[in-house]
Amino acid sequence: MSTLLEVSGVSVTFDGFRAINNLSFQIGKAELRAIIGPNGAGKTTFMDIVTGKTRPDTGRVIWGDKSVSLLKMSEAQIARAGVGRKFQRPTVFEDQSVFDNLLLALKKDRGPFPVLFYRSSARDRERVEELAGEIGLADQLPRKSGELSHGQKQWLEIGMLLAQDPQLLLVDEPAAGMTLEEREHTTDLLVQAAKTRAVVVVEHDMEFVRRLNCKVTVLHEGAVLAEGGLDHVTANKDVIDVYLGR
Ligand SMILES: Nc1ncnc2c1ncn2[C@@H]1O[C@H](COP(=O)(O)OP(=O)(O)OP(=O)(O)O)[C@@H](O)[C@H]1O
Ligand SMILES: [Mg+2]
Numbered sequence: 488m489s490t491l492l493e494v495s496g497v498s499v500t501f502d503g504f505r506a507i508n509n510l511s512f513q514i515g516k517a518e519l520r521a522i523i524g525p526n527g528a529g530k531t532t533f534m535d536i537v538t539g540k541t542r543p544d545t546g547r548v549i550w551g552d553k554s555v556s557l558l559k560m561s562e563a564q565i566a567r568a569g570v571g572r573k574f575q576r577p578t579v580f581e582d583q584s585v586f587d588n589l590l591l592a593l594k595k596d597r598g599p600f601p602v603l604f605y606r607s608s609a610r611d612r613e614r615v616e617e618l619a620g621e622i623g624l625a626d627q628l629p630r631k632s633g634e635l636s637h638g639q640k641q642w643l644e645i646g647m648l649l650a651q652d653p654q655l656l657l658v659d660e661p662a663a664g665m666t667l668e669e670r671e672h673t674t675d676l677l678v679q680a681a682k683t684r685a686v687v688v689v690e691h692d693m694e695f696v697r698r699l700n701c702k703v704t705v706l707h708e709g710a711v712l713a714e715g716g717l718d719h720v721t722a723n724k725d726v727i728d729v730y731l732g733r
Contacts, residue, residue: 490513490516491516492512492537492549493512493549494533494536494548495549496545496546497511497536497546498510498544498545498709499529499532499541499544499709505708506529506709507532507533508708509546509710510533512533514685514687519686519702520704521687521688521717522703522704523690523705523720524706525707528707528709529706529709531689534689536548537565538570539557550570569652571656572657573658573659574659575660577640579635581632581633582632583632584632585629586615586629588647589646589650590615591647592646592650593618618646622643622646622649623672623676624642642673652684653684654685655684656684658688658689660689660691661690674695678699678700702715703715703717703720705726712726713726
């Protein structure tokens with residue numbers, strides 16, 4: 488599998504505390520990857536580095552076929568280069584319909600016209616319906632987004648990211664606060680999304696990670712502790728020790 492993102496030898500220190508410690512990590516195109524690890528392992532910081540929010544002290548972050556360095560790019564440039572990130576709190580426009588939120592996301596970065604005055608083309612409407620189908624909200628399009636359940640809002644936000652067609656989607660703890668049923672739908676959605684792009688999911692819920700059925704990277708103290716299938720990494724002695732607090 489060809490590499491989409493390569494992080495190598497990255498370290499970040501916050502006030503003398505080394506949150507990321509010589510981290511190396513690779514992800515292939517259209518790969519689904521789970522990242523697990525105890526609180527403070529550096530999972531969110533890893534995403535902050537890839538998206539340009541946090542700058543490492545050392546190391547390289549190389550992206551795409553042209554092997555460009557993301558470290559030289561602004562957050563906006565990184566997003567435009569094809570890195571989408573989902574934050575834990577959904578940032579949907581609550582007063583707008585599901586349809587309008589998706590349309591807005593589709594039209595983001597496209598010209599100076601205010602989206603509210605924008606007349607959607609038949610192609611756009613088709614694409615919005617397609618996206619709604621992918622996230623399981625096809626029957627919710629006219630609804631005000633503020634009326635959606637917590638899970639539905641999270642899916643809408645994922646749909647809004649997919650509208651931008653990222654090559655890499657970073658998702659931090661998507662299952663938090665979801666019902667079991669919502670979690671199951673979320674795994675299906677992420678598995679589906681990873682068929683055409685790379686998806687990296689940080690999650691504490693092991694049942695959720697199991698359903699993703701993908702390679703797992705265990706982070707601990709800012710570095711990779713183990714990597715492989717979930718059964719493989721959870722049988723690893725170092726991983727067991729870390730999770731048992733030894
Ligand atoms: N901006 C910051 N300033 C100072 N310290 C930070 C900052 N961001 C993260 N840290 C510290 O870096 C370490 C790694 O934090 P990070 O949020 O990446 O962990 P995490 O693996 O996402 O944990 P969790 O599972 O709890 O979300 C923690 O000790 C955290 O307190
Ligand atoms: Mg975190």
